[in-house]
Amino acid sequence: MGLTRRQLLIAGGAVSAAIGIPAGQQIAWSLKDFTRPGYDPTPPSAPAGRMAWTNWSGIERATPKQIAVPADEAALADLVRAARGRVRAAGSGHSFTGLVPCEDIIVDVSRLSGLVAHDAQKRIVTFGAGTRLHQAAREMAAVGLAWPNQPDIDIQTLAGSFATATHGAGLKLKALHDQVIGFRFVTASGDIRDVTRESDPDLFAAGKVSLGALGVVTQVTMKMAPSFALRRRVWADRIEALLEQAEELASTHRNFELYFLPHTGLAAAISHDIYEGPLSGRAQSEDDELLLGLKKLRDSLGWQPWLRRKFAEASLPRGVVEDDTDESWRLLSTARPIKFNEMEYHLPHEEGVRGLRAVLKALDRRKETYFPIEMRWTGRDDAMLSPFNDGPRVSIACHAAVSEPYDYFFKDIEPLHRARGGRPHWGKLHSLGYAELSGLYPDFDRFCEIRRALDPDGKFLNPFLAKLFGERFNG
């Protein structure tokens, strides 16, 4: 998010001290417990004979009989062939939805990682499917190649990112899976299949964004960009000013995104553009400090919206707060050490700004919110289950601190996105099932047919996927 110069932290502390007048409302607010019912920060424990698995934010948990970490593709194929129960592949566990949980076998393909082959001239690379995005970026940089775009973190695995249509920011850029030109996977029967657009166009279109429902991917071959450097600029302004320019900024900058700071009237804009020249490197991100400051402001002044806003307006910086140059892969992804839960919907391009305004209005009624709302643009691709396969879309993401309620995402936010033809991010919170999804994706039934043909006994199903695909699940 890049917006802060420690003011908010300092400001938050000053406010708490300055508002010494014991107003009833303030006392009630300061006694408020923001923790959501059932929040449990302790890692799950497993009964005897079981293992424990949890996703990054801790809301998805499982106690499978086995978490298998096969040493190579042959061992993985043997494992899947021999499995009598359900099998789910896990990447780095950074999805918020129930895609991975499984009570039989969770397969971690992290040992199938690293650069397998490359052709720098043709810009083609083959990686193990369990390679993390940052590892791929580093290994590609060493041979003069780079991701054309990256999401805002780079901890995810290749297979996990592609499976959920993980994307970055850029109207003319595409989600990550669009780099894929071929993949290799283990089917439910334990066979190994190589797929390209030429070898099997339908399976290729289905397998790029597969939700891990077709089999376990072992290798991916991708077409990449030559290495490039970027100039990153972060600036802050009033929400209205930035929203008015949003479409123009999104179409003129290579990468462009917005972060709206709820109850402050302010937003931060982040652009990245191709840069040639000496590199400055990037100062350490202050995102965490901004979040802590926004939380402090909520904790101190959330009871009085106008005061909270006035204080934010007076204490937050305006104008350019960051202007750095570096290699693309060092700038496009950052770290997110403060945990949260998230809902992200991809709206048709023309609905983006209206959709964002509707979300801000809904959140105005929720004084407890403080996490920024993210708005990004992504270009069209052709994967069967890609949310971006019918044209560019605008992604709107709401976050809530990991310990705090997120039920309002479903009650207040999701219906707004649904009314605008939004499609959910596959890895982020949503409540949709087969009936809704088959209406949103023209080829959804085709995907379901391909899945059923490859996995007639539902080896790769779990309750969450069964709901998505309209299948019965009997444990």
Ligand SMILES: Cc1cc2nc3c(=O)[nH]c(=O)nc-3n(C[C@H](O)[C@H](O)[C@H](O)COP(=O)(O)OP(=O)(O)OC[C@H]3O[C@@H](n4cnc5c(N)ncnc54)[C@H](O)[C@@H]3O)c2cc1C
């Ligand atoms: C802090 C944070 C920041 C994020 N930022 C972004 C962002 O900027 N943009 C964005 O679009 N998303 C973002 N996400 C979402 C994230 O990119 C996706 O949820 C992604 O799928 C996570 O990848 P993973 O490796 O953790 O996979 P997991 O979450 O472990 O798994 C995701 C899916 O991939 C499948 N899978 C994993 N490995 C294999 C395999 N070998 N074969 C077949 N299927 C497999 C799983 O079965 C599952 O269906 C973010 C998430 C977090 C927590």
